[in-house]
Amino acid sequence: xxxxxxxxxxxxxxxxxxxxxxxxxxxxxxxxxxxxxxxxxxxxxxxxxxxxxxxxxxxxxxxxxxxxxxxxxxxxxxxxxxxxxxxxxxxxxxxxxxxxxxxxxxxxxxxxxxxxxxxxxxxxxxxxxxxxxxxxxxxxxxxxxxxxxxxxxxxxxxxxxxxxxxxxxxxxxxxxxxxxxxxxxxxxxxxxxxxxxxxxxxxxxxxxxxxxxxxxxxxxxxxxxxxxxxxxxxxxxxxxxxxxxxxxxxxxxxxxxxxxxxxxxxxxxxxxxxxxxxxxxxxxxxxxxxxxxxxxxxxxxxxxxxxxxxxxxxxxxxxxxxxxxxxxxxxxxxxxxxxxxxxxxxxxxxxxxxxxxxxxxxxxxxxxxxxxxxxxxxxxxxxxxxxxxxxxxxxxxxxxxxxxxxxxxxxxxxxxxxxxxxxxxxxxxxxxxxxxxxxxxxxxxxxxxxxxxxxxxxxxxxxxxxxxxxxxxxxxxxxxxxxxxxxxxxxxxxxxxxxxxxxxxxxxxxxxxxxxxxxxxxxxxxxxxxxxxxxxxxxxxxxxxxxxxxxxxxxxxxxxxxxxxxxxxxxxxxxxxxxxxxxxxxxxxxxxxxxxxxxxxxxxxxxxxxxxxxxxxxxxxxxxxxxxxxxxxxxxxxxx
Amino acid sequence: xxxxxxxxxxxxxxxxxxxxxxxxxxxxxxxxxxxxxxxxxxxxxxxxxxxxxxxxxxxxxxxxxxxxxxxxxxxxxxxxxxxxxxxxxxxxxxxxxxxxxxxxxxxxxxxxxxxxxxxxxxxxxxxxxxxxxxxxxxxxxxxxxxxxxxxxxxxxxxxxxxxxxxxxxxxxxxxxxxxxxxxxxxxxxxxxxxxxxxxxxxxxxxxxxxxxxxxxxxxxxxxxxxxxxxxxxxxxxxxxxxxxxxxxxxxxxxxxxxxxxxxxxxxxxxxxxxxxxxxxxxxxxxxxxxxxxxxxxxxxxxxxxxxxxxxxxxxxxxxxxxxxxx
Numbered sequence: 001x002x003x004x005x006x007x008x009x010x011x012x013x014x015x016x017x018x019x020x021x022x023x024x025x026x027x028x029x030x031x032x033x034x035x036x037x038x039x040x041x042x043x044x045x046x047x048x049x050x051x052x053x054x055x056x057x058x059x060x061x062x063x064x065x066x067x068x069x070x071x072x073x074x075x076x077x078x079x080x081x082x083x084x085x086x087x088x089x090x091x092x093x094x095x096x097x098x099x100x101x102x103x104x105x106x107x108x109x110x111x112x113x114x115x116x117x118x119x120x121x122x123x124x125x126x127x128x129x130x131x132x133x134x135x136x137x138x139x140x141x142x143x144x145x146x147x148x149x150x151x152x153x154x155x156x157x158x159x160x161x162x163x164x165x166x167x168x169x170x171x172x173x174x175x176x177x178x179x180x181x182x183x184x185x186x187x188x189x190x191x192x193x194x195x196x197x198x199x200x201x202x203x204x205x206x207x208x209x210x211x212x213x214x215x216x217x218x219x220x221x222x223x224x225x226x227x228x229x230x231x232x233x234x235x236x237x238x239x240x241x242x243x244x245x246x247x248x249x250x251x252x253x254x255x256x257x258x259x260x261x262x263x264x265x266x267x268x269x270x271x272x273x274x275x276x277x278x279x280x281x282x283x284x285x286x287x288x289x290x291x292x293x294x295x296x297x298x299x300x301x302x303x304x305x306x307x308x309x310x311x312x313x314x315x316x317x318x319x320x321x322x323x324x325x326x327x328x329x330x331x332x333x334x335x336x337x338x339x340x341x342x343x344x345x346x347x348x349x350x351x352x353x354x355x356x357x358x359x360x361x362x363x364x365x366x367x368x369x370x371x372x373x374x375x376x377x378x379x380x381x382x383x384x385x386x387x388x389x390x391x392x393x394x395x396x397x398x399x400x401x402x403x404x405x406x407x408x409x410x411x412x413x414x415x416x417x418x419x420x421x422x423x424x425x426x427x428x429x430x431x432x433x434x435x436x437x438x439x440x441x442x443x444x445x446x447x448x449x450x451x452x453x454x455x456x457x458x459x460x461x462x463x464x465x466x467x468x469x470x471x472x473x474x475x476x477x478x479x480x481x482x483x484x485x486x487x488x489x490x491x492x493x494x495x496x497x498x499x500x501x502x503x504x505x506x507x508x509x510x511x512x513x514x515x516x517x518x519x520x521x522x523x524x525x526x527x528x529x530x531x532x533x534x535x536x537x538x539x540x541x542x543x544x545x546x547x548x549x550x551x552x553x554x555x556x557x558x559x560x561x562x563x564x565x566x567x568x569x570x571x572x573x574x575x576x577x578x579x580x581x582x583x584x585x586x587x588x589x590x591x592x593x594x595x596x597x598x599x600x601x602x603x604x605x606x607x608x609x610x611x612x613x614x615x616x617x618x619x620x621x622x623x624x625x626x627x628x629x630x631x632x633x634x635x636x637x638x639x640x
Numbered sequence: 641x642x643x644x645x646x647x648x649x650x651x652x653x654x655x656x657x658x659x660x661x662x663x664x665x666x667x668x669x670x671x672x673x674x675x676x677x678x679x680x681x682x683x684x685x686x687x688x689x690x691x692x693x694x695x696x697x698x699x700x701x702x703x704x705x706x707x708x709x710x711x712x713x714x715x716x717x718x719x720x721x722x723x724x725x726x727x728x729x730x731x732x733x734x735x736x737x738x739x740x741x742x743x744x745x746x747x748x749x750x751x752x753x754x755x756x757x758x759x760x761x762x763x764x765x766x767x768x769x770x771x772x773x774x775x776x777x778x779x780x781x782x783x784x785x786x787x788x789x790x791x792x793x794x795x796x797x798x799x800x801x802x803x804x805x806x807x808x809x810x811x812x813x814x815x816x817x818x819x820x821x822x823x824x825x826x827x828x829x830x831x832x833x834x835x836x837x838x839x840x841x842x843x844x845x846x847x848x849x850x851x852x853x854x855x856x857x858x859x860x861x862x863x864x865x866x867x868x869x870x871x872x873x874x875x876x877x878x879x880x881x882x883x884x885x886x887x888x889x890x891x892x893x894x895x896x897x898x899x900x901x902x903x904x905x906x907x908x909x910x911x912x913x914x915x916x917x918x919x920x921x922x923x924x925x926x927x928x929x930x931x932x933x934x935x936x937x938x939x940x941x942x943x944x945x946x947x948x949x950x951x952x953x954x955x956x957x958x959x960x961x962x963x964x965x966x
Contacts, residue, residue: 046778051957054957055957113657128781192751240959240960241957241959242957242959243959244957244958244959244962245956245957246952246953246955246956246957247956247957248955251654252955256948256952258950259944259947259951260944260948262941262944264734264778264939265730265733265734267730284947284951286934287943287946287947287950288939288943288944288946288947288948289937289938289939289940289943289944290939291933291934291935293731293733293933295726295759296726296755296756296758296759298728299722299756300723300725300726300756300759301726303719303720303723303727303730304726304727304729304730305730306719306727306730307699307717307726307727307728307729307730307731307732307734308730308731308733308734309730309734310717310727310731311697311728311730311731311732311734311735311738312734312735313734315730315734325641327951329720330720330723332720333720334721335716419707420957423952423956424952426948426949428941428945431941431944435735461694461695461696461697461715461731461735461738462694462737462738463694464692464694465694466694466715467693467694467713467715467716468712468715468716469698469709469710469712469715469716469717469718470716470717470718471710471718472702472718472719472720473718480665480710481710560793
């Protein structure tokens, strides 16, 4: 059986009128993937598609598909590089389920996506067909076999002569096929080609004018080809925004947050997937007088940050799991000496080198309970792209008010994901106050802990009469080294009280769905969109499910226990490891729960269950729904 | 607003400091510990330079030497093991207006913190670093250090150190951007002071190794050097040390050494007997990282706002008709 071939343009008698007669199917949402070998521009194609759709007024969520190597071998199953774009009629809060339509530049990268379960059954595949006629017999065989197999499995494979069409315009099709594909997608999703041309010009703004024009011709060619040769077309209704929107990925949002927080020094060491925060910051920070210092290692980045914070305004360091581990000793020092510090941890798959480019929420316990001794610190996890921006501003404020370490816990699924959010309106309140250089009153002590809250006002170098030596040793209110039992407990008590003081200022997060029901899903960080979408779907089916999403993980706001007790059952949904009860030797006495489930069980003495995945990718709402349906009795008519 | 003249008067009155103004806690070092000599030299330097205590920061790591900031009445940052340098660099980059000193030991700097040492030389920030090198771990009770001579008996090398000692001078002189290297010994306080002072006046990363005695764990290590003045090689030069008549008479083993000659500096510093004492290398032309990075720039909320808005502009999708003219 052969794959569905594109309509042969030359044989189509009604050529030229195809456009007018092709009826666009109206969709609520669609998930598109564009995959290629590294360096073929699939990522640019995908991002451009997202930008065009966003400008049209569609909800958009794009996320990069990144191989771990810079240049994996061509045509390799694990080497897929590209982008996943979810388009929606309304706002889109996550990457969605399996793909509905895939553009692939070769069949091998496609195999990788099929193997990973990223394609919906019956998914539409637009596949470069040049391999069918390739001079290498082995490649011809692999291609033909794959097409046949995928077709047999029910995918709708449409072979497309992208290479041949591009060569009509440019001499090297590798440098242009992505724009041809973008043109096809503009046609398929009924997007404005004028916006497409503008987007091409923007994406290639650093290139020569002739390069831009050639790419625009490729875009037009792709559009025309699809109009003439494809027998389907979609339209996702769009509502143009009335307020300006920002389109950036999570890491850029974090960097913009650093800028907006008034922090002036970021010390970092390169680590995937956090580094792009610093790349962007390095580009723009100096404009506002900021400095990105690439330190010699993770420890130096952390201690440099501490030195800078100690002497002036709170500083920030950016890292990912393995780098975070190296910073743990410095974090202990920051806790003990009570130096403000913001640490951004963009989590990746672990432990160890793990899956550097993949998504996981594996660091929650290590950031909450890590370092050594009793080391209370604040942990907050942005739940979306917009939240990435604001959480850094919040983190800086808390760090400086409470003289504490504040960890901003993002992850790979936000790092490269983009979705529009309202353009922030600048407020001077975001910024750090100027460095206090006023003399300290005679007799004032550097750790003049408030009895009730543990707070104190730190003295900074330059303040006359405030001279003292801060130390990681146990110390008294004058910062003098003290080993006596009472002083030791006095310090521990006040450092711990600060967390409670912060907790008193937090409000209970709102419940998504009804305030009571059969099941409450609890999540944290990047999974908010997927969890809430699954709750919406399940509620539509009649399930009495709600969700609660935590941004503050340490301290946790009050009131959470009360919310949980209003539901028959509570479980966390997380993107990390938990033991499965299906394994023979796993039972309630030895099961290791997901991170948040551990924390909630310990705090609230409620039998909280969990469901988690560690597949190195963002959670899919469909997968959550399947799991919940399997756990709850089917809703009855009356409930629905 | 007071006039400049008034400010000067006030400053003269307020800022004239005595030794007591720099004396913090009572040192808890052992009797005869070389750290005491370094402390005395540094307190004298602060007084002579009339450093404002609130504008002066001593940063240290962990170890006997790193207790140093507690004994100064300035700002101090007693950090964690091996990390004094990156902490001090952060302080200096955030606040180039502060005088920043670093006190570290042979274990702190040459073992656990060795990576930072190499890079601190490259950054060449205007810091004065004193390497208190007693060739042994003291605070943890006598373990071999990277600078312990071959055969040194310690709790972890009861049959003697297995490896030849690391030479901190040649290491430092081998790194790109090195700008100041000197060596002093705790038992010639006058020269120690002169060297610390020269280091303070050098703009850039001043690396001073002070060979110091540990009476507790290596009590006899330097006796031969202390007793035989010929085993100290004093480096003199019009751009380096100028000896007082007393010191000149006492220490006859002298060598004219031009501190701008790095090759000669490397040659001299590879000897540990006699111990070279003086300024080995100085190059004031090496740029300081804080200057390269323009750290002294004053930031204003207006700058942040303007920068942020222009970044937002890059990423904004404007509703129809709202896009501002380019």
